[in-house]
Amino acid sequence: SAVISQKPSRDICQRGTSLTIQCQVDSQVTMMFWYRQQPGQSLTLIATANQGSEATYESGFVIDKFPISRPNLTFSTLTVSNMSPEDSSIYLCSAVRGGGFTDTQYFGPGTRLTVL
Amino acid sequence: AQSVTQLGSHVSVSEGALVLLRCNYSSSVPPYLFWYVQYPNQGLQLLLKYTSAATLVKGINGFEAEFKKSETSFHLTKPSAHMSDAAEYFCAVTPPNQAGTALIFGKGTTLSVSS
Numbered sequence: 735s736a737v738i739s740q741k742p743s744r745d746i747c748q749r750g751t752s753l754t755i756q757c758q759v760d761s762q763v764t765m766m767f768w769y770r771q772q773p774g775q776s777l778t779l780i781a782t783a784n785q786g787s788e789a790t791y792e793s794g795f796v797i798d799k800f801p802i803s804r805p806n807l808t809f810s811t812l813t814v815s816n817m818s819p820e821d822s823s824i825y826l827c828s829a830v831r832g833g834g835f836t837d838t839q840y841f842g843p844g845t846r847l848t849v850l
Numbered sequence: 851a852q853s854v855t856q857l858g859s860h861v862s863v864s865e866g867a868l869v870l871l872r873c874n875y876s877s878s879v880p881p882y883l884f885w886y887v888q889y890p891n892q893g894l895q896l897l898l899k900y901t902s903a904a905t906l907v908k909g910i911n912g913f914e915a916e917f918k919k920s921e922t923s924f925h926l927t928k929p930s931a932h933m934s935d936a937a938e939y940f941c942a943v944t945p946p947n948q949a950g951t952a953l954i955f956g957k958g959t960t961l962s963v964s965s
Contacts, residue, residue: 775958839884843893
């Protein structure tokens with residue numbers, strides 16, 4: 735298995751500011767992803783964090799709003815920029831270790847963000 | 851496009867009763883299917899997964915799920931509910947033969963267990 739930690743675990747931020755969330759995996763992984771879980775909703779994929787290159791964003795998410803970095807095989811950051819109350823969500827990092835079709839995707843504990 | 855439907859946003863059972871959480875997928879080609887559990891204020895934990903081997907999949911904590919292609923379903927069951935099973939359960943899919951791709955999640959089902 736893979737152990738994933740996220741920092742911060744929660745934060746309360748003011749409108750218009752930015753927050754960077756860190757995701758650390760205890761061992762090298764092939765794929766890393768960022769999801770958003772809005773209140774009472776399911777998880778929605780924001781982007782795939784690519785090591786050494788720009789992230790791949792899903793429809794409805796843009797790099798200017800959610801810049802992502804992945805400098806190595808165990809670490810990634812997600813920044814939520816120019817925040818508004820609609821960005822209040824839980825942000826989860828996940829990782830897949832292998833390259834096989836059936837490799838398990840492991841999740842971090844999430845970062846609970848509240849924007850005032 | 852792949853999608854997942856979880857019937858029933860909230861299921862309530864008594865301790866010791868059967869747990870049945872429903873999941874249907876929409877795809878012409880059977881995907882890989884997963885059930886995750888999320889306890890309050892925690893991340894997601896994998897319960898079990900179907901990857902085109904046995905259609906009856908056994909997972910952790912006494913849960914199991916059966917893949918039924920004819921019904922495009924992957925319902926999660928547990929014979930006897932325990933108070934500690936109270937949590938949010940998510941069914942998820944990933945397209946077959948796509949290594950390490952992101953998951954598509956259902957809306958989730960909240961399981962409540964009463965004594």
